[in-house]
Amino acid sequence: MNDTPRADHDHDHTEPPSDLELRVKSLESLLVDKGLVDPEALDALIDRYEHKVGPRNGAQVVAKAWTDPEFKAWLLEDPTAAIESLGFTGRQGEHMVVVENTPERHNMVVCTLCSCYPWPTLGLPPVWYKSAPYRSRAVIDPRGVLREFGTEVSEEVEIRVWDSTSEMRYLVLPERPAGTEGWSEADLARLVTRNSMIGVEKAKSPAELDQT
Amino acid sequence: MNGGHDLGGMHGLGPIDAEPEASEPVFHADWERRVFAMTLACASHGRWTIDGSRHARERQNPADYIRHSYFENWLAGLEKLLVESELVTAEELAQGQPAGPVDAAQAERVLKADKVEPAMTKGGPTLMDVPLEPRFRPGDRVHVRNINPTGHTRSPRYARGKFGTVEVDHGVHVFADKSAHGTREGQHLYGVRFAAQELWGTDASAHDSVRIDLWDDHLEPA
Known part of the structure; x- marks a missing residue:
């Protein structure tokens, strides 16, 4: 955790996934597989706060x-x-x-x-x-x-x-x-x-x- | 707790360096989107309160809290909450794989896509309909108690021991310091004004002030 790079706005999206990105993907797949989150609900939450509320x-x-x-x-x-x-x-x-x-x-x-x-x-x-x-x-x-x-x-x-x-x-x-x-x-x-x-x-x- | 989150008045953290408003995106990477949404969605299981989730982020090494970006702190908090509430085990978190079958009762509580809008529109009001006499009235001079709990508190360090004036009684609200640890208790919440010079000494402007919301337990009569 202490070695994760800062996720600043200058983050380069062409790089391979960082430890942090892998950690987040791993957590999401665990939560989905355990039936603890609905991926469509995650998309709806993101859409709401990225596009509808501001x-x-x-x-x-x-x-x-x-x-x-x-x-x-x-x-x-x-x-x-x-x-x-x-x-x-x-x-x-x-x-x-x-x-x-x-x-x-x-x-x-x-x-x-x-x-x-x-x-x-x-x-x-x-x-x-x-x-x-x-x-x-x-x-x-x-x-x-x-x-x-x-x-x-x-x-x-x-x-x-x-x-x-x-x-x-x-x-x-x-x-x-x-x-x-x-x-x-x-x-x-x-x-x-x-x-x-x-x-x-x-x-x-x-x-x-x-x-x- | 006197953690890395309690930042008011600290020096040396550098310029604010704000991105131009017109061009700043809501999220700066896709993983931030996922952490944001997972944090909101997992709250639907009702295993912790918003105060508990703040406290989970605070309970990091202060150096980590300050060095990490905002959503890294959310991620660290979410992982901690999931394990502590036993929604996932530490082993599952490390492996990224469930150790057993889906718990059907648990799955019932999952936030579904069609419930996102009503859930967000409803929110989570903290005002409580409890007949409780306020200990203070607008105009009262108050002293912020010198407390240094190792648990959660919303009384910031820079205000403790200082004198202020109650400006408004917001009514009885869920007391965050206890809510973080699983007890839902109502206390009167007050908007208290502090002269900048009371907080920071005579180098501060004589005209300026800071307003802070504090509950009954944070205050004593001056």
């Missing part, structure tokens, strides 16, 4: 909150129900909390103990969110972390870091960018990045959208 869900929630004051009030008051009304519910989103960024406060979410993350709205977490550098530094050096993401927050603004130590799941409601008056929900949703809902970046400006 941060576009959260972007819809945010864009609706930006355009519909009643929905926003509900979202802040009873986030689990408000988010469920858009169809985003279930595992790792059973108990939602939405935290609003304002000119006075910037919110940022971490799980220092593991990788807790709101799956129904954001999908599975990115590698950096689960990694030791982010988990160690987010609570002690949030401003340094934000700078690393290119996010400048004035010294006068409170940074509040939410450490997800329970089954409460935190979603940041980013500030609506300037210059978006009259935009439709669908257009606004394009400004809402995954990282802005974790709180390490701000939502895109209209100019930044043009660049992509």
Whole structure:
């Protein structure tokens, strides 16, 4: 186990199977042969979280909150129900909390103990969110972390870091960018990045959208 | 436990080095997909809780936990849970071959493909309908108890011994520290705010704070 290579994103798929790949294949075949897993269920789980559930869900929630004051009030008051009304519910989103960024406060979410993350709205977490550098530094050096993401927050603004130590799941409601008056929900949703809902970046400006 | 997973405040782990959001895939290798799905599917046997699965990942040599990639830690945790819960034996795991026939009762519990969607949509709420008086109210000053259990705890090391203010009572939730060891007990769960300077000293910003969710057993009146 100690000799397994790191499975980084630069892993070369043309190499022969690593010890790690063989270990996983061996485990799966054991579980299938013992009747403990259904391989089709494994495929369905992978398909669901690779293709169907992701941060576009959260972007819809945010864009609706930006355009519909009643929905926003509900979202802040009873986030689990408000988010469920858009169809985003279930595992790792059973108990939602939405935290609003304002000119006075910037919110940022971490799980220092593991990788807790709101799956129904954001999908599975990115590698950096689960990694030791982010988990160690987010609570002690949030401003340094934000700078690393290119996010400048004035010294006068409170940074509040939410450490997800329970089954409460935190979603940041980013500030609506300037210059978006009259935009439709669908257009606004394009400004809402995954990282802005974790709180390490701000939502895109209209100019930044043009660049992509 | 004071394991390699309890990372808050540690130095020297390097830059975050985030992949660009627009181009980062959900999985970076096929084996990651399989480990992810096997971990979720095996939970359907009801032999362990989510807290038990976290604790299984934590119970590695801290150097291994930190050096391994995320899904390697999931794999190590799953192998441990399968053997400890006697769903597979250590010999079967080593051989990759079943030692006996399929257990029909066990096979009944297997997560089937057509049950994936309802099971994931339902999730596993931890809020409990238990009439239990909260020990603390919003606005109360609290002290995080100095505990160092060798078992599972969700009270992170960097908060222990510190003073904070209860901001919200989330209600009675399954207490993770006991759930990991097989006991389902409800306790009030609170969102507690800590000034960054209380946690990290005067080098921290006077404006910043950290919010942590902690249960009754983690806290005492300040």
